[in-house]
Amino acid sequence: MIHTLEADSILLEIGARKILSDIYIKCETGTITGLLGRNGQGKTCLMNVLFGNLKARHKSIRLDAQPMKDIDSSILTYLPQANFIPKSSTIKQVFYFFNLDFDHFTDRCPDFKMKFDFKFLNLSTGQRRLVEIYALIMCRSKFTLLDEPFSNLSPITVELVKDLIITEKSNKGFLITDHLYAHIIEISDAIYLLAEGKTRLVSDLDEMKSLGYING
Amino acid sequence: MLVWLKFFVQGVIVLYVNDYNKSEFLYYRNLGISKRKLWIGSFLIDMSIFIISLLIAGRFL
Numbered sequence: 671m672i673h674t675l676e677a678d679s680i681l682l683e684i685g686a687r688k689i690l691s692d693i694y695i696k697c698e699t700g701t702i703t704g705l706l707g708r709n710g711q712g713k714t715c716l717m718n719v720l721f722g723n724l725k726a727r728h729k730s731i732r733l734d735a736q737p738m739k740d741i742d743s744s745i746l747t748y749l750p751q752a753n754f755i756p757k758s759s760t761i762k763q764v765f766y767f768f769n770l771d772f773d774h775f776t777d778r779c780p781d782f783k784m785k786f787d788f789k790f791l792n793l794s795t796g797q798r799r800l801v802e803i804y805a806l807i808m809c810r811s812k813f814t815l816l817d818e819p820f821s822n823l824s825p826i827t828v829e830l831v832k833d834l835i836i837t838e839k840s841n842k843g844f845l846i847t848d849h850l851y852a853h854i855i856e857i858s859d860a861i862y863l864l865a866e867g868k869t870r871l872v873s874d875l876d877e878m879k880s881l882g883y884i885n886g
Numbered sequence: 887m888l889v890w891l892k893f894f895v896q897g898v899i900v901l902y903v904n905d906y907n908k909s910e911f912l913y914y915r916n917l918g919i920s921k922r923k924l925w926i927g928s929f930l931i932d933m934s935i936f937i938i939s940l941l942i943a944g945r946f947l
């Protein structure tokens with residue numbers, strides 16, 4: 671079944687500064703939606719508003735055209751920029767709680783074969799990040815928000831993550847933001863550019879140049 | 887006096903954990919457990935242990 675997540679009428683102010691004011695964003699099952707923008711334009715704030723972490727003065731978030739009052743993990747999951755799984759957790763616990771298949775994971779990442787009982791504090795930052803990304807890509811929510819999933823990953827791991835997202839998009843919708851924009855452009859079905867609190871649907875690099883996101 | 891001290895310490899812990907473990911709350915949110923549910927659950931367990939300990943200690947005083 672195809673689900674649609676839409677958000678608009680978001681007004682977010684922090685102090686006197688208007689962070690988000692004219693937003694429209696749409697995400698569907700089977701699509702990868704990219705969100706690009708320069709530093710400080712409010713990409714993370716927008717994800718936090720969507721996930722319900724940040725209270726906006728106004729917002730309208732709809733799932734299948736119905737207003738969403740409570741955001742639960744069966745609908746939306748969110749990968750923040752920072753590591754978020756407690757260091758004392760083991761990989762085994764995370765796979766159990768997210769209901770994931772460890773064999774599938776080790777087929778793609780053989781380095782983890784002997785690490786099922788490892789605690790997160792014994793993993794490197796990149797390894798922790800990879801498990802976190804895998805858990806949220808593969809979990810059974812209808813939509814997943816990924817904030818900078820490619821940061822701190824080696825090129826080969828970035829390719830693996832892109833492959834996982836593309837494979838899993840048949841089951842859910844993704845909203846992804848990252849400064850490594852080439853990867854976002856490569857895998858996204860639609861791209862929004864966030865600038866001055868407004869989102870614009872962009873289709874090519876020339877448009878991004880004209881909007882000042884990349885150098886012309 | 888002891889009860890007020892307990893509430894004061896509890897308040898300090900809530901402020902510290904909310905700030906220091908901010909991103910880890912997202913782990914539980916992604917599993918469907920809100921911050922409020924976590925705090926209510928841990929508060930109830932903590933207060934139960936505190937009250938039971940008080941009652942046991944009271945028997946020997």
